[in-house]
Amino acid sequence: MARVLVVGSGGREHTLAWGLARSPEVSEVISAPGNPGMAEIGECRPVDVEDPNAIAALAGAVDADLTVVGAEVPLVAGAVDALEARGRLAFGPRADAAHLEGSKAWMKEVVAAAGVPTARHRAFGAGEHDAAFAFLDSLGAPYVVKTDGLAAGKGVAVVASLDEARDAVRAYLSGDAFGAAGRTLVIEEGLVGPELSLLVLCDGRDAIPLQPAQDFKRIGDGDTGPNTGGMGAYSPVPIATREVVDEVMAKAVRPTLDELRRRGIEYRGVLYAGLMLTNEGPKIIEYNVRFGDPECQVVVPRLASDLYRHCVESAAGRFETEVRFLDDAAITVVLAAEGYPSSPRTGDVIEGLDDAEAREGIVVFHAGTKRDGDRLLTAGGRVLAVTATAPDLATARTRAYDAVAGISWPGMQYRRDIALAAVADQP
Ligand code: AMP
Numbered sequence: 001m002a003r004v005l006v007v008g009s010g011g012r013e014h015t016l017a018w019g020l021a022r023s024p025e026v027s028e029v030i031s032a033p034g035n036p037g038m039a040e041i042g043e044c045r046p047v048d049v050e051d052p053n054a055i056a057a058l059a060g061a062v063d064a065d066l067t068v069v070g071a072e073v074p075l076v077a078g079a080v081d082a083l084e085a086r087g088r089l090a091f092g093p094r095a096d097a098a099h100l101e102g103s104k105a106w107m108k109e110v111v112a113a114a115g116v117p118t119a120r121h122r123a124f125g126a127g128e129h130d131a132a133f134a135f136l137d138s139l140g141a142p143y144v145v146k147t148d149g150l151a152a153g154k155g156v157a158v159v160a161s162l163d164e165a166r167d168a169v170r171a172y173l174s175g176d177a178f179g180a181a182g183r184t185l186v187i188e189e190g191l192v193g194p195e196l197s198l199l200v201l202c203d204g205r206d207a208i209p210l211q212p213a214q215d216f217k218r219i220g221d222g223d224t225g226p227n228t229g230g231m232g233a234y235s236p237v238p239i240a241t242r243e244v245v246d247e248v249m250a251k252a253v254r255p256t257l258d259e260l261r262r263r264g265i266e267y268r269g270v271l272y273a274g275l276m277l278t279n280e281g282p283k284i285i286e287y288n289v290r291f292g293d294p295e296c297q298v299v300v301p302r303l304a305s306d307l308y309r310h311c312v313e314s315a316a317g318r319f320e321t322e323v324r325f326l327d328d329a330a331i332t333v334v335l336a337a338e339g340y341p342s343s344p345r346t347g348d349v350i351e352g353l354d355d356a357e358a359r360e361g362i363v364v365f366h367a368g369t370k371r372d373g374d375r376l377l378t379a380g381g382r383v384l385a386v387t388a389t390a391p392d393l394a395t396a397r398t399r400a401y402d403a404v405a406g407i408s409w410p411g412m413q414y415r416r417d418i419a420l421a422a423v424a425d426q427p
């Protein structure tokens with residue numbers, strides 16, 4: 001029986017811990033640093049998630065048979081390399097492959113070399129304001145300006161006017177907006193169309209697409225207001241047909257993995273393809289090197305095969321077990337704190353969680369909570385992800401929102417339109 005260490009403390013990591021604990025081969029799931037939801041699954045241990053050596057040392061101390069690293073920061077910093085250097089099996093890409101998310105300029109260069117459909121783009125560095133402005137002039141609205149480096153999902157400006165785009169260029173290049181992460185930036189053509197997240201399991205040789213999901217990035221109903229980490233998701237996605245997935249695998253994911261291999265880089269773990277389904281076909285917006293959050297909260301509950309097996313086989317470089325999904329649909333509604341995303345308020349008492357969790361088809365994943373005696377407090381921007389599964393999307397949606405209605409704290413905010421259009425489009 002296996003001991004698994006899950007590194008992270010968000011809704012995604014709670015979901016991974018929950019999915020791993022369901023495996024008949026797993027005896028214990030240890031979380032680091034974890035959250036109150038993960039504490040109900042197993043022990044939580046403190047760790048500095050930004051320190052690969054601390055993660056590797058902890059995996060040794062708890063004698064983990066497998067370590068699953070949830071977030072991009074430790075992956076880009078080399079957590080998997082540090083774990084492997086100590087002889088520990090680790091799920092996720094090594095630092096050389098995680099650079100796909102660590103540098104958008106490099107990702108774009110790889111994608112262009114691989115001939116993958118993506119937005120027209122150019123990268124600019126210190127002092128290149130004039131060249132950046134000239135490139136903006138050659139594009140139309142919407143203008144898209146991105147930090148090269150990691151910016152916790154906030155480094156992308158999608159703006160309607162040239163003035164706003166120029167302001168973003170100035171703020172990024174000066175380092176005022178995002179420090180070093182922004183001193184190199186990427187400007188790209190604005191793409192239009194529905195977005196899709198395709199998470200792909202990789203073992204260094206083979207690539208297996210998981211069921212597609214759709215994320216809701218803006219804070220407000222009808223895709224209004226600022227971008228967030230993601231306010232909800234659902235799966236399956238009616239527009240993401242088998243043909244769409246096959247096309248994305250053939251034209252984007254496999255050529256990208258081949259291009260990495262040509263450069264001596266092997267990709268293991270989850271490759272997250274962020275796509276826009278444009279009139280000209282699917283185009284890559286970005287690659288992430290980990291599960292999406294909150295996409296993970298709807299993809300993992302739909303998995304019929306053993307998540308632990310898949311993670312072990314990916315980490316070991318050899319898929320053997322078939323990936324299978326339930327026919328059930330899943331939806332997750334993120335409950336966020338007042339003031340999210342700019343300045344979330346914390347410390348509010350969460351009510352009604354137990355009743356919500358007792359409802360049919362509901363599991364609530366913790367994203368930003370804290371225990372205080374027998375009370376549960378808000379402790380972050382995204383606080384909970386209420387996930388419902390059901391035989392069809394409409395029923396899942398009703399279940400999720402019925403559960404949400406029973407949960408409250410002062411200032412709680414959430415979107416009312418998660419999966420609404422998809423349900424309305426169904427026959
Ligand atoms: P990213 O962090 O790269 O996922 O970007 C965050 C969000 O910005 C995406 O989910 C899209 O909604 C939007 N975005 C990024 N790149 C583009 C683009 N080229 N055209 C239109 N929207 C984009």
Ligand code: GLY
Nearest residue numbers: 215230292293294
């Ligand atoms: N939900 C978007 C992300 O995980 O990057």
